Amino acid sequence: MSQRRPITPDQCDAFDALIDARSPAEFAEDHIPGAINCPVLGDAERAEVGTLYKQQGAFIARRVGGAMVAANLARHLRDPLADKPANWRPLVYCWRGGMRSGSMVQWLRLVGWDAQQLAGGYKAYRRHVIERIDTLAPQLPLHALVGATGSAKTRILHALAAQGAQVLDLEALACHKGSLLGALPGTPQPSQKHFETQLAAQLARIDLARPVFIEGESARIGRISVPPALVQRLRGAPCIEVDAPPAERLAFLLRDYAYLGDDPAALCQRLASLTEMHGKEVIGRWQAWATARDLAPLFGELMALHYDPHYGRSQARNFTQWGARQRLAAPDLSDTGIAALASQAQAMAG
Numbered sequence: 245m246s247q248r249r250p251i252t253p254d255q256c257d258a259f260d261a262l263i264d265a266r267s268p269a270e271f272a273e274d275h276i277p278g279a280i281n282c283p284v285l286g287d288a289e290r291a292e293v294g295t296l297y298k299q300q301g302a303f304i305a306r307r308v309g310g311a312m313v314a315a316n317l318a319r320h321l322r323d324p325l326a327d328k329p330a331n332w333r334p335l336v337y338c339w340r341g342g343m344r345s346g347s348m349v350q351w352l353r354l355v356g357w358d359a360q361q362l363a364g365g366y367k368a369y370r371r372h373v374i375e376r377i378d379t380l381a382p383q384l385p386l387h388a389l390v391g392a393t394g395s396a397k398t399r400i401l402h403a404l405a406a407q408g409a410q411v412l413d414l415e416a417l418a419c420h421k422g423s424l425l426g427a428l429p430g431t432p433q434p435s436q437k438h439f440e441t442q443l444a445a446q447l448a449r450i451d452l453a454r455p456v457f458i459e460g461e462s463a464r465i466g467r468i469s470v471p472p473a474l475v476q477r478l479r480g481a482p483c484i485e486v487d488a489p490p491a492e493r494l495a496f497l498l499r500d501y502a503y504l505g506d507d508p509a510a511l512c513q514r515l516a517s518l519t520e521m522h523g524k525e526v527i528g529r530w531q532a533w534a535t536a537r538d539l540a541p542l543f544g545e546l547m548a549l550h551y552d553p554h555y556g557r558s559q560a561r562n563f564t565q566w567g568a569r570q571r572l573a574a575p576d577l578s579d580t581g582i583a584a585l586a587s588q589a590q591a592m593a594g
Contacts, residue, residue: 250363251335253372259335259360261328265345266338266366274437276337276369277445282320284313284344313344317351325352333358341365370437373444374471380447381473384412387593388478390460390559390569391486393423393551394493394543396577396585397459399500400486403586404457410450412458417442420466422459424550425514427466429503439468455593460563479562483569484589488577490547496577497543505537522549 253276256262262279264271267290271281285293289312297305328334334357338344341364352359362368389397398415405411419433420426427433434442450456460483463475470478488496504511511534519527526549533542560566570592574585 251360252363253369256335256362256369259333261332261334263334263336263348264338264366265336265348270339270366273435274366274370274441276366277441279337280324282316282324282348284316284338284348285309286312286316289316313347317348320348321351321355328357330356331358333360335360335362337362337365337369339365340367373441376444376448377440377471378473380444380450380452381471381477383452384447384450384456384474384477385452385454386412386456386458386477386481387589388458388460388481388483388563389486389589390483390563390566391488391572391574392493392555393547394497394500395486395488395574396496396500396582397486399577399582400585400589401457401459403583404589407583407586407590409586409590410454410456412446412450412456414443414461414465414470415459417446418465418468420468422461422465424518425501425504425511427514429507433466433468436468440471443471443474455590457589457593460559462562480564482565483559483563484572484592485569486572486574486585488574490552492575492577494540494544494547497547498539501539501543504534505539508535508537518550 256276262276264275264279264281265284266275266281267283267285267287268281269287271279271283275281289309293305293309293312296308334352336345336348336352336359338346341362345361345365349359349361364371389400391397398413398421401411401413405413415422415426417434417439419428419431421428433439458478458481461470461478463470512531515527515530515534526545530542530545533539563569572585572588572592574581576584
């Protein structure tokens with residue numbers, strides 16, 4: 245069996261498995277991609293040990309916590325780890341590469357597995373994520389898909405991916421469509437940390453010699469903040485403007501956001517946040533349409549009164565190459581039309 249040695253975050257892929265020894269709540273907030281959660285202390289146990297440490301000292305906390313750790317390790321050995329072969333090589337981490345992962349590594353090595361501990365734990369991996377984003381984002385050969393609300397930019401991005409192009413779909417990573425009404429039903433957004441972890445993993449897979457298509461997002465997608473290095477790179481990217489007529493955009497929105505009619509109360513609540521901007525009379529009219537599930541006039545006025553009036557100015561302010569943008573005429577936003585637009589976008593990007 246090999247000797248213990250410092251394992252760095254860029255070596256994670258060399259192991260058969262990644263084991264996150266932190267509590268379920270810590271794991272849920274963020275974890276290394278592909279890791280399984282085998283907590284040595286559960287959420288309530290961790291809180292109890294922490295309280296004992298503060299109130300009765302380190303010895304009592306370790307004695308009580310040690311019994312909990314032993315019981316949890318026994319459960320993991322009986323259940324998720326029971327079928328692992330003798331030559332299995334796991335990498336274990338906790339918050340800082342301390343006692344939690346250390347105790348698990350010790351037990352796994354006593355069993356006979358070549359278990360290793362991630363030096364610095366999750367904190368070291370978190371630094372690795374930030375460094376990767378800050379290093380790779382400025383190098384990305386981005387091409388920004390821009391266009392007024394309803395011009396199917398995200399769907400074109402999906403079609404580009406289906407055609408083998410490289411895409412960076414920030415809305416998919418953020419689990420949000422990026423607009424006022426962009427929250428996805430039944431799908432919570434990830435934590436900021438988990439968004440950045442997934443983003444860093446995707447950036448590491450990108451071929452910097454090929455174009456990367458990205459939607460012209462704002463600096464925030466729902467409650468997620470796009471890392472500043474990526475925002476800066478996006479703002480300087482060449483732009484491809486999807487230019488679809490209003491009627492086609494409205495028809496697309498009615499298909500793409502049809503689910504909003506399923507919860508009129510939630511839709512009314514989101515519209516209420518625009519009262520200061522548009523006044524009670526307009527918002528009252530919009531909420532009446534929402535309550536009646538009459539989305540066509542609602543979306544039509546949202547386009548005409550809320551989104552479109554500020555579109556050109558915001559694009560010129562946010563994209564330094566807006567004046568040199570290429571126009572992608574989009575008279576048809578059906579599935580067939582979107583596939584054709586994706587092919588044209590690839591040709592524009594060279």
